[in-house]
Amino acid sequence: MAEKRDYYEVLGVSKTASADEIKSAYRKLAMKWHPDRNPDNPEAKAKFQEASEAYEVLSNPEKRQRYDQFGHQGVNFGPGGFDFGRDFSHFQDVDLSEILGSFFGGGGGGFSFGDLFGGGRRRRAADPNAPQPGADMTMEMEIDFEEAVFGSERTMNITVPDQCPDCHGTGAASGSQRVTCPTCHGHGVVIGGSGFFQVRQTCPTCGGGGTVVEHPCRKCNGSGQVRTPRTITLRIPKGVDTGSRLRLTGKGAGGLRGGAPGNLYVVLNVRDSDVFEREDVDLFVTVPISPVLAALGGSVDIPTPDGIATVSLPAGTPNGKQLRLRGKGMPDLRGGPVGDLVARIVFEVPTRLTGKQRGALEELAKTLDPGNFPEARAFGDRLKTFYNRRDKLKKNA
Numbered sequence: 001m002a003e004k005r006d007y008y009e010v011l012g013v014s015k016t017a018s019a020d021e022i023k024s025a026y027r028k029l030a031m032k033w034h035p036d037r038n039p040d041n042p043e044a045k046a047k048f049q050e051a052s053e054a055y056e057v058l059s060n061p062e063k064r065q066r067y068d069q070f071g072h073q074g075v076n077f078g079p080g081g082f083d084f085g086r087d088f089s090h091f092q093d094v095d096l097s098e099i100l101g102s103f104f105g106g107g108g109g110g111f112s113f114g115d116l117f118g119g120g121r122r123r124r125a126a127d128p129n130a131p132q133p134g135a136d137m138t139m140e141m142e143i144d145f146e147e148a149v150f151g152s153e154r155t156m157n158i159t160v161p162d163q164c165p166d167c168h169g170t171g172a173a174s175g176s177q178r179v180t181c182p183t184c185h186g187h188g189v190v191i192g193g194s195g196f197f198q199v200r201q202t203c204p205t206c207g208g209g210g211t212v213v214e215h216p217c218r219k220c221n222g223s224g225q226v227r228t229p230r231t232i233t234l235r236i237p238k239g240v241d242t243g244s245r246l247r248l249t250g251k252g253a254g255g256l257r258g259g260a261p262g263n264l265y266v267v268l269n270v271r272d273s274d275v276f277e278r279e280d281v282d283l284f285v286t287v288p289i290s291p292v293l294a295a296l297g298g299s300v301d302i303p304t305p306d307g308i309a310t311v312s313l314p315a316g317t318p319n320g321k322q323l324r325l326r327g328k329g330m331p332d333l334r335g336g337p338v339g340d341l342v343a344r345i346v347f348e349v350p351t352r353l354t355g356k357q358r359g360a361l362e363e364l365a366k367t368l369d370p371g372n373f374p375e376a377r378a379f380g381d382r383l384k385t386f387y388n389r390r391d392k393l394k395k396n397a
């Protein structure tokens with residue numbers, strides 16, 4: 001390692017320099033050699049580090065005194081103590097504006113030196129020529145219940161922003177170019193305010209991109225994109241439900257300057273079925289039957305998505321009886337087992353009886369007794385208990 005230069009010599013000040021002179025000398029050197037202003041320049045980096053190290057020592061009265069007395073040894077303690085000889089490369093990680101801003105007592109005033117230089121490395125404007133990916137788009141779609149059960153394919157005509165065919169996405173009229181923004185000179189930012197306090201703003205002319213179109217394309221008004229009609233085929237898988245979101249990769253808005261297009265998301269809204277009710281993958285259906293069938297037993301047709309399933313009912317099937325048909329419900333979107341179909345059997349009281357039918361029922365009624373109606377009998381027993389308790393309370397009152 002080369003011998004260290006004298007700190008006063010590094011900053012170019014005399015041994016009797018005042019604190020202000022030291023500060024001013026360092027500021028000049030820092031502005032000249034800061035890595036932000038000298039990218040990929042190792043010599044500048046070394047000079048910047050050397051000046052920063054010298055400043056760190058000479059700006060501190062105690063360290064400066066020790067340095068005056070003992071030279072570099074005086075400020076280069078061993079392990080455990082202050083190690084001023086350490087690597088000063090940490091200064092590189094500090095924004096130029098922060099180093100120089102610290103001369104003015106730090107923030108609070110909204111001022112920072114970096115603004116004057118078009119920004120430190122952390123705030124450099126994005127490359128205006130970089131590809132810009134297209135936006136994702138979302139649309140809603142209503143589908144029939146049957147499409148959710150069996151899946152379907154839909155063709156949609158939609159309009160998405162895509163590259164303007166006239167200017168090929170440049171936004172510039174034919175024969176015209178994108179040119180450096182005259183307001184910000186390509187920096188993408190402008191310095192506003194006046195005097196000492198200045199603020200940095202996104203350039204209003206180019207929106208921060210740093211370039212503007214000389215003569216905007218007439219078709220797209222300079223945006224580079226126009227609403228473009230597209231025909232899209234959407235495959236709806238079995239088992240979708242309201243809220244299901246399908247992704248069509250690359251079918252969203254077109255990108256700019258070769259950027260990838262965004263995705264198109266289709267959020268489904270499944271219309272209710274007139275036949276089935278749905279709960280996740282299970283389906284429910286209410287099947288009306290004749291009370292005679294319920295009494296005598298027999299076969300009943302249960303609708304399932306795949307077709308009619310014939311089920312035999314035992315004699316004396318109660319009203320509201322539920323039958324579960326495993327695997328006859330909805331397909332599972334995630335590939336799980338198919339849901340169940342739950343059929344609820346209800347019998348319907350016959351209406352508009354003919355005289356003959358009425359006679360037959362009256363004949364039937366004469367033969368029926370409480371033994372034919374166990375539920376009615378149990379209900380009668382519960383009523384009896386209720387009124388017995390009531391009467392006991394009345395007597396005691």
Ligand SMILES: [Zn+2]
Nearest residue numbers: 164167217220
């Ligand atoms: Zn255009």
Ligand SMILES: [Zn+2]
Nearest residue numbers: 181184203206
């Ligand atoms: Zn601009």
